Amino acid sequence: MARKADTAPDKRETGARLGRADWVAAARRALVDGGVAEVKVDRLATRLRVTRGSFYWHFKSRAELLDALLEDWRHANVEPFLSVLDGEGEPVLRLKRFFGVWLNGAAFDPALDSAMRDWARTSRPVARLVREADAARTDVLRRIFAAMGYPEPEAEVRARVAYYHQVGYYALGIVESRQLREALFPLYFKVLAGHDVPEG
Amino acid sequence: MARKADTAPDKRETGARLGRADWVAAARRALVDGGVAEVKVDRLATRLRVTRGSFYWHFKSRAELLDALLEDWRHANVEPFLSVLDGEGEPVLRLKRFFGVWLNGAAFDPALDSAMRDWARTSRPVARLVREADAARTDVLRRIFAAMGYPEPEAEVRARVAYYHQVGYYALGIVESRQLREALFPLYFKVLAGHDVPEG
DNA sequence: CTATGACCATACAGGAGAGCATGGAACCGC
DNA sequence: GCGGTTCCATGCTCTCCTGTATGGTCATAG
Numbered sequence: 214m215a216r217k218a219d220t221a222p223d224k225r226e227t228g229a230r231l232g233r234a235d236w237v238a239a240a241r242r243a244l245v246d247g248g249v250a251e252v253k254v255d256r257l258a259t260r261l262r263v264t265r266g267s268f269y270w271h272f273k274s275r276a277e278l279l280d281a282l283l284e285d286w287r288h289a290n291v292e293p294f295l296s297v298l299d300g301e302g303e304p305v306l307r308l309k310r311f312f313g314v315w316l317n318g319a320a321f322d323p324a325l326d327s328a329m330r331d332w333a334r335t336s337r338p339v340a341r342l343v344r345e346a347d348a349a350r351t352d353v354l355r356r357i358f359a360a361m362g363y364p365e366p367e368a369e370v371r372a373r374v375a376y377y378h379q380v381g382y383y384a385l386g387i388v389e390s391r392q393l394r395e396a397l398f399p400l401y402f403k404v405l406a407g408h409d410v411p412e413g
Numbered sequence: 414m415a416r417k418a419d420t421a422p423d424k425r426e427t428g429a430r431l432g433r434a435d436w437v438a439a440a441r442r443a444l445v446d447g448g449v450a451e452v453k454v455d456r457l458a459t460r461l462r463v464t465r466g467s468f469y470w471h472f473k474s475r476a477e478l479l480d481a482l483l484e485d486w487r488h489a490n491v492e493p494f495l496s497v498l499d500g501e502g503e504p505v506l507r508l509k510r511f512f513g514v515w516l517n518g519a520a521f522d523p524a525l526d527s528a529m530r531d532w533a534r535t536s537r538p539v540a541r542l543v544r545e546a547d548a549a550r551t552d553v554l555r556r557i558f559a560a561m562g563y564p565e566p567e568a569e570v571r572a573r574v575a576y577y578h579q580v581g582y583y584a585l586g587i588v589e590s591r592q593l594r595e596a597l598f599p600l601y602f603k604v605l606a607g608h609d610v611p612e613g
Numbered sequence: 614c615t616a617t618g619a620c621c622a623t624a625c626a627g628g629a630g631a632g633c634a635t636g637g638a639a640c641c642g643c
Numbered sequence: 644g645c646g647g648t649t650c651c652a653t654g655c656t657c658t659c660c661t662g663t664a665t666g667g668t669c670a671t672a673g
Contacts, residue, residue, distance in 0.1 A: 230620055230669085248535055250450035255660060265661085267621050275661070330584055331531045335448055340586065347585055370600040377581030378574050384530055384584045385547050385577065386540060400570040430639080430650055455630060465631085467651050475631070615673090622667075631658080639650075 231261060233271050233281065240282045245324050249332045252279065283342060286329055290321040291346045304360035305411045311354065312402065315379050316394060323383040330384075351376045361406070375405045431461060433471050433481060440482045445524050449532045452479065483542060486529055490521040491546045504560035505611045511554065512602065515579050516594060523583040530584070551576045561606075575605045 239257045254275055258265045272278045302310075314321070333340040354372035363371060402410045439457045454475055458465045472478045502510075514521070533540040554572035563571060602610045 246535070248448070248450065248531075250448070251535075253660065254662090263620090264622055266623075269662070270620060327534065330586075331448070331534060333586065334527075334531065335451070344585070366597070367600055367604070370597060370604055373582075374574065374578050374601070374604055377585065378578040380581030380584050381577030381579065382573075382581075384527075384580050385544070386530075386533065397566070397570060400567055401574070404567070404570055404574055432650095453630065454632090463650090464652055466653075469632070470650060617672085618670095620667105620669075623665085625664080626662090628661080629659085632656085634655085635653090637650105637652075639648105641646105641648080643645090 231263065231267060231271070235261065236268060236271055236278060237281050237285050240278055241285065241325065244282065244332065245322075245328045248328065249279070249335070252282070254278075283339065286325065287342060287346075290325065291349070303411070304357050305406070305408060306413060308354075308357050308361070308406055309402070309411060311357065312375075312398070312405075316391075316398065326380075327383050327386075330380075347376070347380075358406075361408075363407075371405065371407075378405070431463065431467060431471070435461065436468060436471055436478060437481050437485050440478055441485065441525065444482065444532070445522075445528045448528065449479070449535070452482075454478075483539060486525065487542060487546075490525065491549070503611070504557050505606070505608060506613060508554075508557050508561070508606055509602070509611060511557065512575075512598070512605075516591075516598065526580075527583045527586075530580070547576070547580075558606075561608075563607075571605065571607075578605070 236257060239261055240252050243252045243257060243260075252275075254265050254268050258268055261267075268278075272281070315323075329339065329343055333343040351372050354376055355368050358368035358371045359365065361368075399410045402408070436457065439461055440452050443452045443457060443460075452475075454465050454468050458468055461467075468478075472481070515523070529539065529543055533543040551572050554576055555569050558568035558571045559565065561568075599610050602608070
């Protein structure tokens, strides 16, 4: 029944066949709004409007899908984050750019980040990966603060406060208008950086 | 087989019968080190060295256990937290006391707090409860900063940074020696409060 | 037009876990 | 020590999910 797609195939374009990427994308969505426990083969199949027979052609097992999901996250939410922000320029401007990433949310998905952290609580390899990402990110911040002239213990502490603060913000599941966040931005910057927001 | 408790009944004292509280305690432990998904009736039964038959005498369903778990958390980790910290005294000293709660961790359990937040990601009522707790706690902080003389928008921002920072710290699953944390405490205090650590 | 490979449906086996029903054991008041 | 209450064991049913096997359909190269 129904290769003709009764209503809407949810993600893939009309009638197109699926690939591993489609399954990973569906898994990512399920992870974000349900946790790993909700990443189940038959549910994804239902959502993609195919049967599990399709899945087991693309993947050997559910574990293989989770591995692919992990690699997908690493590739999309860790590497770019670092390469973009660990560049050149005035330290204060680099810091402003760092905060900007959180604010505009173009480079990465905070909800996915939280979901990954949730997953990490019950999976050793995931925990390792997430912690590596966290360490790398805080290290970028630490170097920026050090370049701004803060002595070593304080640079580390400021990096932590800034980064942990953001993680906490998203962990709380706070929903605020972009306007409000932008209005508070100068104050956040002053408190976290100990400087006023620079021009540019 | 075995009312005589082969090895150790895990929690309840020798041979004693169980009550709702025992099941809730077991559920809390399971929640902390496995997430809601691991709070399963038969696993708890195994851990308590009884069968599921016992459970369904004390509880109508698994959902009822989760409700009890929720109420248990609210009663143990929200109300005391506020009453203790919203007291009298110098604002700076109250702030120091607030941070002290995080540090010595006697008044509440940060791991449980994180587990609850994870749970809140996939449950509306839990999210509502956790958010109420968060709002109440940040409000205590905000009032302290305001009493310290910070004008209103900044008091709010400093309260957020301080609180979110702690939430993030635990969300990352960081494990540090108490020594290191105490060594960094003065710096944290200086960055977060804009003051040196007061005496007393 | 046909053959090959990519993609998917169907049907089966098996496990894990929730929930109910019922009988038995332990305990307590009297 | 007897009867009622409290607590627990045992044995079912049912649902959800994973994994495998196998055959069908579609696209496309030649």
